[in-house]
Amino acid sequence: MYRFLLTPRWLAAAALTVAASVVMVFLGNWQLHRYHERSAINARIDAADSATAVPLTSVLVKPDTPGKVGAMPGKDKAWTKVTVTGHYDVTHEIQARGRTVDGNVGFEIVTPLVLADGTAVLVDRGWVPPQTGDATSAPVSSAPPTGEVTVVGQIHLTESRPSGISTRDGRIDTRRVSLPHLADQIPYPLYGAYVLVTDPAAGYSAIPIDHEDAWQNGGYAVQWWLFAVMALLAYGWQARKEAHGERPVKEKVDRVQAADARLTAVPSTRQPE
Structure with a gap:
């Protein structure tokens, strides 16, 4: 049923899907690294108050x-x-x-x-x-x-x-x-x-230290990993449709119209009375 997966078209689609998923996983890992890096900075900012x-x-x-x-x-x-x-x-x-x-x-x-x-x-x-x-x-x-x-x-x-x-x-x-x-x-x-x-003299205002937006990077990491999973699932879904003959509607209509055209082209064998 799934022999068509070995055809050049489907092999190319599989390679492209895997490559895209790998890239997305690496992008997610990089965002995770940035999350940990920024979280460490925020921890140092918070700890400095009492250090x-x-x-x-x-x-x-x-x-x-x-x-x-x-x-x-x-x-x-x-x-x-x-x-x-x-x-x-x-x-x-x-x-x-x-x-x-x-x-x-x-x-x-x-x-x-x-x-x-x-x-x-x-x-x-x-x-x-x-x-x-x-x-x-x-x-x-x-x-x-x-x-x-x-x-x-x-x-x-x-x-x-x-x-x-x-x-x-x-x-x-x-x-x-x-x-x-x-x-x-x-x-x-x-x-x-x-x-x-940290404690400026009178007439001066303290410079606020802004925290890093670590959670944004954490969200991006999860997002990239979900994209990788979705790419693999999309490939599997298309393969299943192909295996079970679930062609697009237009393709089905074309097949029906072609069959009708063949039937009308066959001459009638019935003799007139």
Whole structure:
């Protein structure tokens, strides 16, 4: 009954179905990997609230070249709570424009913190609104404390898609905190990640840390696996229809019309009375 499955047409259909199903399974596995990856990030974000801060130097590799960025940490180091001691260098302060907090557009103020060994780490001290209602107008922010300070914050990986760098009101002005592109503006060996202050000073708003949408990836994984199963079931369903002669309606109509045409073409053998 199923010998037709060995015909070239059905063998090609079987190969295509299996190949498509394998690809869908791999896509589902990749989405599952992204689900676990994003879930781990969310777990680190949640755990950081109650975690004990560890020294910055125990998480990041010490840089050794002035004006250059040291080794960048992996994603598993993101949002680790750290503590670091040094003094702020306001002469190389950075204002990152176009940053949104609670639906309001403003600036993040990022200041180099110089450690005792001469290296530096950028510290995001928080968000401030623009000076006027215009989101592009310069912000007004209080200066950081002078002298030696100890900062507690979370590791923030460098941002991608760097933007142009300029100077405004004595500050470095940019759109994104991209360390490789900012490094040549900082005259110190710069650590490969920056620190997001968890408890900003008065006048600054804390930068919210958004959770990753891990469940979206989990849903996509299940979806791809279901597509793989459906492709195999569709092939089996078509094969069963073929085996049991369940042709499409048009094919049946064509057969009936052909039979009628043959009957009308046969001459009558009955003699007239």
